Amino acid sequence: MSKSAEEEHPQKAFGWAARDNSGILSPFRFSRRDNGEDDVTLKVLYCGVCHSDLHIARNDWGFTHYPVVPGHEIVGVATKVGKNVKKFKVGDRVGVGVMVGSCKTCECCQQDLENYCPRIIFTYNSHNPDGTRNYGGYSDMIVVDQRYVLRFPDNMPLDAGAPLLCAGITVYSPMKYYGMTEAGKHLGVAGLGGLGHVAVKIGKAFGLKVTVISSSPSKESEAINRLGADSFLVSSDPAKMKSAIGTMDYIIDTVSAVHPLLPLLSLLKVNGKLVTVGLPNKPLELPIFPLILGRKLVGGSDSGGMKETQEMLDFCAKHNIAADIELIRMDDINTAMERLTKSDVRYRFVIDVANSL
Amino acid sequence: MTILQEEEHPNKVFGWAARDNSGVLSPFKFSRRATGEKDVAFKVLYCGICHSDLNMIKNDWGTSVYPLVPGHEIVGEVTEVGSKVQKFKVGDRVGVGCLVGSCHSCNDCTNNLENYCPKRILTYGAKYHDGTITYGGYSDTMVADEHFIVRIPDNLPLDAAGPLLCAGITVYSPLRYYGLDKPDLHIGVVGLGGLGHMAVKFAKAFGVKVTVISTSSNKKKEALENLGADSFLLSRDQEQLQAAIGTLDGIIDTVSAQHALMPLLGLLKTDGKLVLVGAAEKPLELPIFSLILGRKLVGGSCIGGMKETQEMVDFAAKHNIKPDIEVISMDYVNTAMERLLKADVKYRFVIDVGNTLKATS
Numbered sequence: 001m002s003k004s005a006e007e008e009h010p011q012k013a014f015g016w017a018a019r020d021n022s023g024i025l026s027p028f029r030f031s032r033r034d035n036g037e038d039d040v041t042l043k044v045l046y047c048g049v050c051h052s053d054l055h056i057a058r059n060d061w062g063f064t065h066y067p068v069v070p071g072h073e074i075v076g077v078a079t080k081v082g083k084n085v086k087k088f089k090v091g092d093r094v095g096v097g098v099m100v101g102s103c104k105t106c107e108c109c110q111q112d113l114e115n116y117c118p119r120i121i122f123t124y125n126s127h128n129p130d131g132t133r134n135y136g137g138y139s140d141m142i143v144v145d146q147r148y149v150l151r152f153p154d155n156m157p158l159d160a161g162a163p164l165l166c167a168g169i170t171v172y173s174p175m176k177y178y179g180m181t182e183a184g185k186h187l188g189v190a191g192l193g194g195l196g197h198v199a200v201k202i203g204k205a206f207g208l209k210v211t212v213i214s215s216s217p218s219k220e221s222e223a224i225n226r227l228g229a230d231s232f233l234v235s236s237d238p239a240k241m242k243s244a245i246g247t248m249d250y251i252i253d254t255v256s257a258v259h260p261l262l263p264l265l266s267l268l269k270v271n272g273k274l275v276t277v278g279l280p281n282k283p284l285e286l287p288i289f290p291l292i293l294g295r296k297l298v299g300g301s302d303s304g305g306m307k308e309t310q311e312m313l314d315f316c317a318k319h320n321i322a323a324d325i326e327l328i329r330m331d332d333i334n335t336a337m338e339r340l341t342k343s344d345v346r347y348r349f350v351i352d353v354a355n356s357l
Numbered sequence: 358m359t360i361l362q363e364e365e366h367p368n369k370v371f372g373w374a375a376r377d378n379s380g381v382l383s384p385f386k387f388s389r390r391a392t393g394e395k396d397v398a399f400k401v402l403y404c405g406i407c408h409s410d411l412n413m414i415k416n417d418w419g420t421s422v423y424p425l426v427p428g429h430e431i432v433g434e435v436t437e438v439g440s441k442v443q444k445f446k447v448g449d450r451v452g453v454g455c456l457v458g459s460c461h462s463c464n465d466c467t468n469n470l471e472n473y474c475p476k477r478i479l480t481y482g483a484k485y486h487d488g489t490i491t492y493g494g495y496s497d498t499m500v501a502d503e504h505f506i507v508r509i510p511d512n513l514p515l516d517a518a519g520p521l522l523c524a525g526i527t528v529y530s531p532l533r534y535y536g537l538d539k540p541d542l543h544i545g546v547v548g549l550g551g552l553g554h555m556a557v558k559f560a561k562a563f564g565v566k567v568t569v570i571s572t573s574s575n576k577k578k579e580a581l582e583n584l585g586a587d588s589f590l591l592s593r594d595q596e597q598l599q600a601a602i603g604t605l606d607g608i609i610d611t612v613s614a615q616h617a618l619m620p621l622l623g624l625l626k627t628d629g630k631l632v633l634v635g636a637a638e639k640p641l642e643l644p645i646f647s648l649i650l651g652r653k654l655v656g657g658s659c660i661g662g663m664k665e666t667q668e669m670v671d672f673a674a675k676h677n678i679k680p681d682i683e684v685i686s687m688d689y690v691n692t693a694m695e696r697l698l699k700a701d702v703k704y705r706f707v708i709d710v711g712n713t714l715k716a717t718s
Contacts, residue, residue: 108627116627116652177652246475261643270465270473276645286618286643288633291657295473295534298655300648 005030008132015139017067023058025333028067030135032143040088040149041080047137048073048163049349054340056125064125071137072098072123073165075158085146093152097165098123098303100148112307140357150310153317160322163348171199171252172312174275174301180250183207188251188267192219195254197324197347200227205319254278265290274298323348329356362387365489371716372496374424375414382690385424389500394439397506399451402711404494405430405519411697413482422482428494429455429480430519432509442503450509454522455480455660457491457501469664497714507667510674520680520705521670528556528609529669530661531632537607540564545608549576552611554704557584562676611635622647631655680705686713
């Protein structure tokens, strides 16, 4: 298998892969295609560790093909650009997020919603039309069609900016789509991890009042003092939850564990919107009366299109928003994954690929 | 007890009430308040039978107060107006729907959303401002605050107008709110009963393409030939479901029984909207992946505010939209409830109150 991965393409590449559902990562030699006329080649400098990387490495969702090289919060420097590439030049600071391809012709692609294209090609654990496999950013280099490459704004730090490529767009896109950006309105953010902490920052940048909703009282000081949330609601405290009933215009629910929706729906005002971006592996229970009696809605969202991802990066640069990260060496990835299962990180691990791979 | 309801208010009223959760309705003498300065009193001519009436007489939701006089699709002719009433006069054709009161000062009331006011007062089985229990339209007269009176346009027959006041607004409001009223969109309507058939009619009037989704193949002919739906999808047929995946911009789901949401979500396009108006008692299973992978949403809606209810009635009159009804006598009401339980009606019973509700001595 490894031999095949090494020989699939002309360019040698090196990274770390999980080989089975233990999810343990180890060094892995593979290959990448030559830089085509529409392609940009990146030397990878940093790669964020997304919770999805952990799920895929361990085959939690049942569709992992091993060996898998995770990583879809990739930043680096362009080392080659194809002759059709006008937007980027060698030396540019660039990034790649959750996708590296789509059909480009369907309605979704034409409306800058490549993330909803039925033929989307994910950055890793996917295959191309020619049958070859895709490997992610826990690696030294990557070759990507220019359409799926982002420009990194000059004033954005590469390491702290990397998680925006997944966590950032995953909360920014639904906030725009569901109209959760009216200054002065009240946003609840359920869950304070990679997604949640970025949602707080972006929510404040939109001028919203932000309440963090969490089952861990220990996160309160962080939420308010470091992230700038206006208030903190302990979801396991019935009295506090009761007093917050009907006070929020919107909620971004980043929690991926199975959890009850009724308490969150109760926090919403009439016409309130609960948007789920976390990926529980079982269906949730949806109580109907609260939806009907308050004309509330529960909506989903899945990352964002390329145009919107660039817009998000520029927005974050303008408002000085980056992720709170813990920089790690490639060798530490398995320990980091263990800590991630316990949510023991404030709030995203980022692998210092260039200096430690 | 009976004497108490008769003497609570100055005006004698006669109707039919359920006295316990058997739900059996029988003659009932009670009373209504004198016409206040902002009130409109009218002789009830017709009253639609809503499925909620059935739920309430049997105390399905645990909130019923007996004796219960149901009926919130009430139409008739004005007999008296209070001194401060501006919009109505004696002889006007009017109706009352699900609401007879609200606080008038909260954010929702200010935005013409009395139906979401936390202090809204339902037409029956609720406590009014004066502390007395409200009684609905299975009765000979009705009195309500002008704000909650709807004018029935001249070209709408009174017997068919009643069901607009609950069934009509219940589907009209979300079609508008969720943007499913734009020409050339394609929506599904799940369930072909009182709500469902109105959803088909309004959607067609909006220029929307409609697919009726039902578990009963015998509704296909009705749906296509009588109601004007564009197509019919038998939801038990896996092949039909497969073929329709990703084809709908929205779905109005009128089914109140427990049912699976996942197949319905699968029928939606990206950005599709599943709107629930059926009052399912128990939670339904929500597969989150289905929502996330297509940026879909599930939303609810509950009747509509007074301004929108009037707008809906005027729209129905303009486009000749009438509920399909079966007119019955007051005596038939218990049989009608039995048939309603089996969904054996096309598509709303309407009680001919004016001609068949006779006061017993």
